[in-house]
Amino acid sequence: MAEISVNIAEREYEPTFGDYVALLKPRVMSLVVFTALVGLVVAPGGLHPFEAFAAILFIALGAGASGALNMWYDADIDAVMRRTAKRPVPSGRVEPGEALAIGVGLSGIAVVMMALATNLFAAGLLAFTIFFYIAIYTMWLKRWTPQNIVIGGAAGAFPPMIGWAAVTGGVSVESALMFALIFMWTPPHFWALALFMKSDYDDAGVPMLTVTHGRRATRRHILAYTALLAPVGVWLALTSVGGPATLVVAVALNLWFLKGAVYIWRRSEADAEADKYKVEKAFFRFSLLYLFAHFGALLVDAALRFGGAI
Template sequence: MSDASFDSTSAAVTPGDAGFSDYFALLKPRVMSLVVFTAFVGLLAAPGSVHPVVGLAAILFIALGAGASGALNMWWDADIDRVMKRTRGRPVPSGRVTPGEAFGFGMTLSVMAVVMLALASNFVAAGLLAFTIFFYVVIYSMFLKRSTPQNIVIGGAAGAFPPMIGWAVATGGVAPESLLMFALIFMWTPPHFWALALFMKGDYESAGVPMLTVTHGRRATRAHILVYTILLAPVAVGAAFTSLGGPVYLATAIVLNVLFLRQAVAVWRRDEATAAADGYRGEKKMFGLSLTYLFAHFGAILVQQALAPLGLGLGGW
């Protein structure tokens, strides 16, 4: 791994001198919150019912699996995390947690999460969770992230599996609706991360990560964001006409996709001089909006499922 210097705040840290907060940070709690939420929506949107205790246990083990992925990602990426301003304060590059500790922590949680999910629900859900961890750590972190500007496009599958896992907990299988939730996250991931890459290009360049902004430049990245946003819209709106949706979801999806597409067009039209002069404010707005976009879509699915017994779901069209 790289021997890049630590920043001044981490230089005085004793290696391995970690506390609870450091191990919690290894779990990438912000990413975990998205995983938990989308898995929860997948669980509740599925047909049939799950005992509350089983459902809560399943969500807990899915969260542990997501956290395990985060810890293993930080173990593997410690060298580039040291270089990037956004990540150099993380537990491993700062020296508070040793690479060996992060690896052991991540592997232990991975095995525990998969085994316990299999015992609590079924082997399909556990198998999907195991594959998700493998995909994120091995396929994305170890291979795609450092080898191709399509890292985010292909790697986005890792973050798209949680609602499928939640659905499988309830049904023991996969269905078109769970695949549609997968597709929604999968298509959302590139514009979300490329918006971040537009104003964090220097970090990725310094770390040698072949993000699209580094390999093809910001102009090409802006065009890619627009294309993927256009392709995302029919997937998102189309879910309204399945058992996932209904009038509430449809209204939410239309508003959000109009706003998201409008911002993508605005980002595409910006030249570099203007963007740099205002600190990439438009790009940061696109990134922030993308977070609201995904949470709101899955929140609308959740609301729509709650309204279904009142005749306001798909059957109420």
């Protein structure tokens, strides 16, 4: 009898359900759910509330599946970086093959169910997003070019477009601008992170701009992308989905974001080392608020329109 309990104890780690949930990157999913929800709510026309719920659910599932596939492919990089070393695959809690199977399986379920719940265009866009994130970003660009963040950012920018497509069955200026807002926002957001998490990306050998072109160039790039981002937010506020709330938020937050980018651009590495990257960290935190506030303002304007106030 003793052998039995010994044998069980010597078996490798058995993942819990929570380990599989962690594979789906729930924190990233929350941003996807929020932006997709906004895209869906502000779109002209309407879905039955249950269809809308299902659409958001399957967009989130598609994002989660992408996360699992990303963790499967990037386990070697993740193991080196402090920020990602505790993820289920590099820490050994989930086998790489399991992550791949879960990723592929959930992608299929998400796309097919999206087509059944809404329409083929939205499902196709969801499938393309998963393909783009895994094949174009994770497998190709991330390890090859310092512009990885710029192009990879497109994958994170698709959810509001998919939400919009779930209702309308197509794309429009408004949904393209919501895409552009996240697309242009991603580089300054991640490069600010790369500035103060420098050793991590260096150790993993990921060609981040900070590694390949230096930190001075990264600061210049942050400023350039923030300057290009500002008109997108304001333009979005002037379209049919915008309104007073979006306009106020877009003007105020873009000015503040630009101010932060100028501050980052003017700082030397010695200044940043001296105060432990205080400005860069504040800029990164503000960038999260920036995106939530823009999409939140679109929701507020949608509510105002619904109530007949504008």
